[in-house]
Amino acid sequence: MDTVNFICECCGQQHEGWPALTYNSPNNYHWLSSEEKEEIAVIDEDFCVINYPEEVDRFIRCVLFQKVKDHCEDLEYGLWVSLSEKSFQDYQDNFDNENHEAEYFGWLSNDISGYEFSESIPTTVVTQKGNSRPVIFPHESFNHSFVKDFHEGITKAEAEKRIQNMIHATQQNS
Template sequence: MKYICDCCGKECEDWPALAFSSPLYYDILPKKDKKEIAELSSDFCSIHHADQTDRFVRGVLFQKVNNHCEDLHYGLWVSFSEKSYQDYKDNFDNKEHEGSYFGWLCNDIPDYDFEESIPTSVYTRKGGDRPEIVPHKDFDHPFVRDYYNGVSKEEAENRIKAMLEKTTNKKLWWKFW
């Protein structure tokens, strides 16, 4: 989709949003478990293990791109506590709901090593848009540093290309937001 950018006045083309269709913990389940212990929709996922239930919510993360008018958009999943998950779910259809939640990032983003999950704040947005995910600034990880410092336009385009090439092998998909 081409348009004249309000920021630079040049003709631009939208980048696709880079989105994961499910959290990593769902992706690694055997097929049988996906059918028997998991529930997945476009915005919610729960996995009912014998000793615990894992709960996930889908949100968006806007990656700053330096010297460019457009951000790189990610569709990612975060895990929530039972209380936060229920509150978010209870207010899901309330277009005026404003709230914030603690969550853990639950997708492995290409080009980053995730030995442990990244803590995040998740902010609901009026109008029914998916909540915005913001990594905690004090967590030392290259993805967090890139979030706050930005990435180059070339790096953003390389990420788009790499994720689009992997869509045939992983549960990743893209669309325009």
């Protein structure tokens, strides 16, 4: 596992850092055929737009910090959320504005390993000063095991298992 050594602000001891668990695209883009990706979709590091004949789907890249109960470091995810046209346009218009602060309603648009997703999870998307990626917070009232884990935290062993699973999946897809 690729790690980075750092002195923890929480306990003052040296730790090795965890890699972020990142998704390169929202599910909707991933599921498109190669031809559809060329013809109806546009994606870069921060934005994805899919122009279906009957609708347009808009996505932005965000981060989610999963609390780890028995460790000083959170597990970081790089995820995508879908936004309404109005919210997407506001975020895009203010993308280079370092002082822009806003909250949007969004839908989680990645299936996270280890969880079953029969429907998308509602989130609050919070932009960050300084042009950092927005942070997402799953709605606590939504009944899903990922939401429960987000709000209650996971163990260090579970976090490391998720990292190993992501590394293994990435190596298999290479």
